[in-house]
Amino acid sequence: MKLSSRVLGIKHSAIRKFYVYANKAKAEGKKVYYLNIGQPDITTPEIFMEEVRKYDARVLEYAPSEGIPSLMDAIIDYYRRYGMVYDRHNVLITNGGSEALTFILSCILDPGDEVIIPEPYYTNYATFIAMADGKVRPLTTVPEDGYHYADKEKILPLINEKTKAILLANPGNPTGNILTRAEMGMICDLAKEHDFYIIADEVYREFVYDGKEMTSFGQFEDVEDRVIIVDSISKRFSACGARVGCVITKNHELHGNLLKLAQGRLCAPTLEQIGAAALYRMDPSYFDEVRAEYEHRRNVVVDALRSIDGVVCEKPGGSFYVTCKLPVENAEEFLIWLLEEFDDQGETVMFAPAEGFYATPGLGKSEMRIAYVLKEEDMRRSIEIIRLGLEAYKNRK
Ligand SMILES: Cc1ncc(COP(=O)(O)O)c(C=O)c1O
Structure with a gap:
């Protein structure tokens, strides 16, 4: 039986699809350093487990579809620190x-609608x-x-009558770049002039360096x-397995329709929300140490790469x-x-070839992304x- 052309058009994750090679390398006894995935090694704050352990209800119930009130209030208080009132x-x-x-994309897109994304x-x-x-x-970059x-x-020529949104990870994944306030203001002006949403993926918000x-x-x-914020505890608090995030929007019509989808999937996990x-x-102050650690690693990694x-x-x-x-034609083949x-003293590395991070065919072939999530x-x-x-790749027969 035929599957939908929608799903057949989707590619396997460029971050996860090389595990078969890494697993084989491991099975052969090699040690593999995993730089391919943004799975932080920073310890999840103990308070998370402490709160979960305190849960003593007889039945582990569904949570409200929109989220448990204590988490919503904690998020609202967190945002107040940034002068954002929700x-x-x-x-x-x-x-x-x-x-x-x-959820956001289901709510704002009709078939064929376009979302501008920097690649x-x-x-x-x-x-x-x-x-x-x-x-x-x-929106191609180099x-x-x-x-x-x-x-x-660069952005103006990409806008047309199908444009529904610009989707920006800021700070960026995979590039790590950050927008200045002036650049953000320019994007806001474009969104107003051309009537589209700004989907602001700010899951890395606390990890901004150089003061x-x-x-x-x-x-x-x-x-x-028209601003829709995407947030998550995965990276910010090193809690990827908890599966807790949120949408923040002052657009009440959008919020009401997001809620329909949330009701359809019943709820996010009760214990993890607690x-x-x-x-x-x-x-x-929790972030000071974590930020300093990542910033130091960034400096080490960039100096070594350069x-x-x-x-x-x-x-x-x-x-x-x-x-x-990288100085190779095809980073995927190199990986x-x-x-x-290849190994050096029984050790090798897994990174994410960047071609899969581009929509334009042929771009990113010689690029790689690494996550500095190891000590x-x-x-x-x-x-x-x-x-x-x-070196060995260049000199191979
Ligand atoms: C930019 C960005 N947005 C969203 C996510 C989704 O993270 P999660 O579903 O774990 O919150 C990730 C995960 O790597 C990410 O890098």
């Missing part, structure tokens, strides 16, 4: 940022847009200028009816990823070779293996 009618708790994105982008965006029968309209995209002249302050699209009052409320209530001949790598300002150009045929020593060793691998 109430419970602006918040909807979801199963991670992923479900937030699928390279978080690869699952393409999956979520396809699930809503929409189309990615890529490694040589740090994947910069906030240029009015810079993070600006949120939620701070631009003149576009508050744990998440405690995370959002933690003192903001010392490799032929690598093009601009220093990203946030999140915990670096995307860069498979690293896993299948400094392991990151140094991983980049050293990539350096040795590149």
